Amino acid sequence: QVQLQESGPGLVKPSDTLSLTCIVSGGSVTSGTYSWSWIRQPPEKGLEWIGNIYSRGSTNYNPSLKSRVTMSVDTSKNQFSLKLTSVTAADTAVYYCAGLLLGQCFDYWGQGALVTVSS
Amino acid sequence: QSALTQPASVSGSPGQSITISCTGSSSDVSAYKYVSWYQQHPGKAPKLMIYDVSSRPSGVSNRFSGSKSGNTASLTISGLQAEDEADYYCGSYTSSSLWVFGGGTKLTVL
Numbered sequence: 001q002v003q004l005q006e007s008g009p010g011l012v013k014p015s016d017t018l019s020l021t022c023i024v025s026g027g028s029v030t031s032g033t034y035s036w037s038w039i040r041q042p043p044e045k046g047l048e049w050i051g052n053i054y055s056r057g058s059t060n061y062n063p064s065l066k067s068r069v070t071m072s073v074d075t076s077k078n079q080f081s082l083k084l085t086s087v088t089a090a091d092t093a094v095y096y097c098a099g100l101l102l103g104q105c106f107d108y109w110g111q112g113a114l115v116t117v118s119s
Numbered sequence: 120q121s122a123l124t125q126p127a128s129v130s131g132s133p134g135q136s137i138t139i140s141c142t143g144s145s146s147d148v149s150a151y152k153y154v155s156w157y158q159q160h161p162g163k164a165p166k167l168m169i170y171d172v173s174s175r176p177s178g179v180s181n182r183f184s185g186s187k188s189g190n191t192a193s194l195t196i197s198g199l200q201a202e203d204e205a206d207y208y209c210g211s212y213t214s215s216s217l218w219v220f221g222g223g224t225k226l227t228v229l
Binding site for chain 1: 122153155157164165166167170171176208210212215216217218219220221222223
């Protein structure tokens, strides 16, 4: 059973860079059946897909965030990461990492990490 | 890339059936079979309930079913139970190789 766990600072200052890592256990980040995604949920709001990355490093990003987002994969540590630059209060959200099965559906989710943007 | 449209809330009594709609466009819902539904209880991560429009993952009750007609996908829950009370989100693959979610529907079991 694949398990995902987000880690990173819970508080980020405005204009700084938000950095999160998702550790994959019970499976391999190099799996041919999964790509790896980040999804966020602002307080009391709905889900927003941020983007996904394949194990070889190719990416797809939400156009609304593309200029500020970078995703990467570290196969040696079996983890993948998210960086979001120039954050504002609007980036305050619970950030989830998720496994995207064969491009069909998000069937594995981390527990979520609350990131607050505030000075 | 616009969010898919879901009703903000639906409600039903125990034992009844409810349906939640998810309306997209020719670039997402109607173009692909990759429509999925997620259940989210307060403070918890979303859980996959339906994938590929109408398939259920192992372990998900057969009270949950999905369908699609044109630009609109639907989730039906039959035999409503108290534990079904949650937020439900649809998601769809899009023609730009991106993913989009609906705004979410709050299900209240009366």
